[in-house]
Amino acid sequence: MTVTLRYSARSDIGLVRQTNQDSGYAGPHLCAMCDGMGGPAGGDIASAIAIEHLAPLDADSHQASEMLGLLREAIQSTHTDLVTLSNQDPDLAGLGTTCVAVMRSGNKLAMVHVGDSRAYLLRDGGLTQVTTDHTFVEYLVESGRLTREQARRHPQRSVLLRVLGDAEGEVQLDESIREAVPGDRWLLCSDGLSGPVTAETIAEVLSTVPDPGQAGDQLIDLALRAGGPDNVTAVIFDVVEEAEADTTPQLVGAVANRRARLAAAAGDSPESRPNPEAPTEILPTSPGPTAATPAAKAAALVAGLEETSGPPRTGEEEAVAAEAVAQGNSRRRRRRRSILATLVLVLALVVAGFLGYQWTQSQYYVTIADGKVAIFQGIPQALGPLELSHLVESYSEPDTTTLDDQMIRRLNETVSQPSLEAAREYINVTVMQHRTVVVLPQATTPAPSATPAPAQPAPTAPSAQPEPGAQTTAEAA
Structure with missing residues (x-):
């Protein structure tokens, strides 16, 4: 059995906005959702232009290996047109749009994404957010500075880091190829839905409401009940194993409004004009000659969004x-x-x-660097890759190995000083006072071994010599 898509597209202006700047598209081989920005005169134009570039890809003549390249080319063409249009008309400066699009060829799905419009996948009852928001708060969450719950309430949660039309050059897209698994249900939505409605509630609706159109209606109703602070758009498609039935594409939001105006300009009756919130057949992009250049195509698309001229107006008109x-x-x-x-x-x-930087460079501090006592100019901090201090002097004396633990600990924590002279004085006086005294054992000359002196013969008393003429005792006897 052939894998096909059963789809629906729904959109609502919400309860606060004056215009619907979302555009949605759902067809048998392409589903896309774009959320425009740039004020009343820009957002609807940007999202409509993006859908117009993507819609021709809704065909069964493309190979799976071609899908990402075709999507990438359509997105880059959209980006070029938006930049050109913004440069030509100062009133449209800053217009742009998010985009999430999924294209099918056989059993393969190709997805591209830029901005904060999301793609969710419901598989086996579990809901997964497939895309990653290109927003400032998402960066804070991924870097561990915010929790998911804090990000939901952050005042800068809508600040985008990547979007179509913001600057000239190549567009940075998230791209992927996936299997079209029967039983899967996909949701492409604007932040007007994913903001006020929790992922748990979205999962419950997608799991319990079988029809894609009814599920989209219920999700939009929940967003409106939560205050409807933004335009709300939901494009839902199911991957099913059945023969293709209804292959009529559905367009909603700004792109549908644009095509309704084009139909009116072509002379259609009011009854025959497409309903912006209902399935709409593909109509010509713009009447008249084909627009060849990006500037001409953008001008033609803008013309379709403007009110057409009519008969002379009355005084009241x-x-x-x-x-x-x-x-x-x-x-x-x-x-x-x-x-x-x-x-x-x-x-x-x-x-x-x-x-602030000038102030930091008027400060000094003493610390230990590379095993030596050193003086740094600045403060011991950094702003991203910018270090706010640099080495000025390092000292071999005092040797850090001779300093006591208290001074080592103090220097490792850095000691701030108001000037270079004060830092030098701190080293010469305070640091030097914390050297430990090392007493080396005194070298002594060993005493010579006591060698007994040779015994001297005791002096002998001189023998008494008889005086001449005197007799000895023996002789006297």
Whole structure:
């Protein structure tokens, strides 16, 4: 039996936003979801352009080995168009979009992702978040500075690190090839769903509601019940083993609104215009000549999102139009003020950073480096790869092996000094006082061994010599 997709796409403007900047697409060989940004005049354009570039890939003529390359090419083309459009129109500066897209060929799925729109996979009752958000708070979570629960409430949780249209150059995509396993259910959604609705609740709905369309409706309803702070879009597809039935693609959100306007411009009756929140057949991208260059294609896509001209307007209509123009001008002024405020803030941060660095270089500290007492200029800290101190002097005396434990411990913790002279004085006076006194044993000359002197003969008393003429006793006898 052939593996096919059973799919649905649902989107809602939410309870706070004035426009729907999400765009969703679901078809037999392609499902995609894009969340635009850039204000009322940019986000819907960006997400619609991305879907228009991806939609032609919804065909069964592509090989599995080609899918990632085709997706990559479509995404890069989208990025180029958005950058070109932003450079041409100052009012569209900063427009961009996230994107998560899954393409099928046979039993293989190719996925590309950039931004914070998510892909979830439900397999055997367990829900897995397949994508990793390219956001500042996700970086903090992965580096261990925030927990998942803290990240859900962080005020900067929507700050994106990667997005389509933000800057010229190659797009950095997360890419993967996966098996299309029968029984799997996939959800592609914007942060308007994954933000207010927990992963546990999403898993419960996907596990208990068999029909993809009904599951999408229920998930959007839950997001609205949670406050609906953002546009909410859910693209759901099931991998099934059955013959292809309905192969009509479904478009929702900004791209559906754009195509409805194009249909109206082509002269269709109101009854025949596509419902932005219902399945919509593929219509021509734009009327008139084919747009060949990125700039021309972007201009044509923007034209499709603008209101078409009609018969002459009445005075009341003119007043409404004037009010709309005034509101548009007011939005542009607010946007310019916001950009100016951002620039001022960035400049203030740069100046503060420079002054802070200058202060650090007016400080000194004494420590042990490479086994020697040393003086460093700065503070013993670093900002990423930037070290805030450098070696000034090192000393062979005093020898660190002669210092007591108290001084060794103090130097290892670093001793701050207000100037180079003070640091030198600290070494010459305080550190020197903490040298341990080493008393070496005194070398003595060994006493010569006592050798007995040779015995001298005792002096003999001189024998009494008889005086001449005197007789000895014997002789006298």
